Amino acid sequence: MLEDLKQEVYEANMRLPELGLVSFTWGNVSGVDREKGLYVIKPSGVPYDELKASDMVVVNLADGKVVEGDLNPSSDTPTHTYLYNHFPKIGGIVHTHSPWAVSFAAAKMDIPAMNTTHADTFYGDVPAADALTKEEIEADYEGNTGKTIVKTFNERGIDYEAVPAALVSQHGPFSWGPTPDKAVYNAKVLEVVAEEDYHTLQLTRANRELPQYLLDKHYLRKHGANAYYGQNNAKSKEHAARE
Template sequence: MLESLKQEVYEANMQLPELDLVSFTWGNVSGIDREKGLFVIKPSGVPYADLHVEDMVVVDLDGNVVEGDLNPSSDTPTHAYLYKKFEKIGGIVHTHSPWAVSFASANMDIPAFNTTHADTFYTDIPAARALTEEEINSAYELNTGKVIVEEFERRGLDYEATPGTLVSQHGPFTWGATPEKAVYNAKVLEVVAEVDYHALQLTKQNLDLPKYLLDKHYYRKHGANAYYGQKK
C-alpha cells in the first residue's frame, strides 16, 4: 500500500540526520497521497539508525492508522490538520533543529534579512503564538496545527510562499510540494535562523529586506518566470 510514497517518506526522513537537523528521534517527515486522502509518516520514537521503509505508518486525515504495526509520530494530528487546511502541500517536516528552537524559545519571527531567505521564503518566517493552557490540555497536537493555520490567516500569509513556521516554545514545521522539498525548506529555515541570529547581534539597525528584493529572489526560483536551475 502506497509503496512508492513510503519509500519517498523514508528517504526524506533519513535526510534529517544527514542535514544535521535532528538528534535522536526528534523529527519526523510525512508525505500525502491526495487522491487516496491518506498520508505516510514516521513511527513515533524510532531512532533513525533503526528505521526501515516498512516501518512507515499509513494514516487517514483524521489521524487514524490505516496500515502499519507501529504507532505513528505523536505529532500526527498536527500533520493531518495541516494537510486538511493547506490543500496543495505534499509533505510536512517537524524537527527540533537548534537555531530554529532558539528563535521559537524567544517567541520571535525569523526575519527576512538576505537572499538566502528570499530564495525560499517570501516573507519573515512567523512564530505562531504559544498555545494556551486549555489548548495544551485538550487535543494538544491538533491544536498545534490550528494555531499554525490561525497565524497564517491572521497575517494573511500564503502557505506556498511561506513554506514553514515556528511554534513558540516548541520548534519549526515546514512543508512543500513533496516530502523532499519540505526537508529542503527545513534546512533553509535552520540556516537563516543561524545567520539572522548573528546579524541581530552585529547591529541594532533595521535589516528587513525591501519588497523588491524579496520579489526578485523569490520569483527568480519560483513561478512562471523562474530562471534559476535547469528546465525540467
C-alpha cells in the same frame, strides 16, 4: 500499500540526521497521497539507524486514524493531519527540533527576511505562531499545534505556499512543501537563515529587513511563471537547488 510513498517518506526522514537537523530521533517527515486521501508518516520513537521503509505508518487524511502499520505513528500525527487539511496544496511536512530554529521559537520571535538566502526560499518572514493556551494544550495539544500555525497564516495574511515554514512559539519549527523532499529542503534552509539572522541581529539592531523589491526579485526568479533559475525548460517549475 503506498509502497512508493513509504519509500519516499522514509528517504526524506533519513535526510534529517544527514543534514544535521536532528539529534537522536527528534524529527519526523510525512508525505500525502491526496487522491487516495491517505498520508504516510514516521513511527514514534524509532531510532534512525533502525528505521525501515516498511515501518512507515499509513494514516487516513479525513480522521487522522491509522489505516496500516504495526507501529504507533508519530505522536505529532494530529499536527500533520490538521496541516494537510488546512493547507490543501502541500505534499509533505517536516517537524524537527533543529537548534537555531528552536532558539527563535523559544524567544517567540519571527525569523525575519534579512538576506537573499532567505528570499530564495521564503517570500517573507517565517512567523512565530502563538504559543498554545492552557486550554488548547489540555484539550488537544498536537491538533492545536497545527491550528495555531494555520491561524497565524490566516490572521497575518501569509501565503503558506510562498512561506513554507513556521515556528510554534516555545516549541520549534515545522516546514512543508510540494513533496516530502522539498519539505526537508525547506527545513534546512530555515535552520541556515535562523543562524544567519541570529548573528546579524547581534551585529546590529538597525532595521535590516529586506525591502519588498529585493524579496520579489529573489523569490520570483526562482518561483512562478517568470523564474529563470536552473536547467528546466519549463520556467515555471520549481527547482530544489540554486546556484
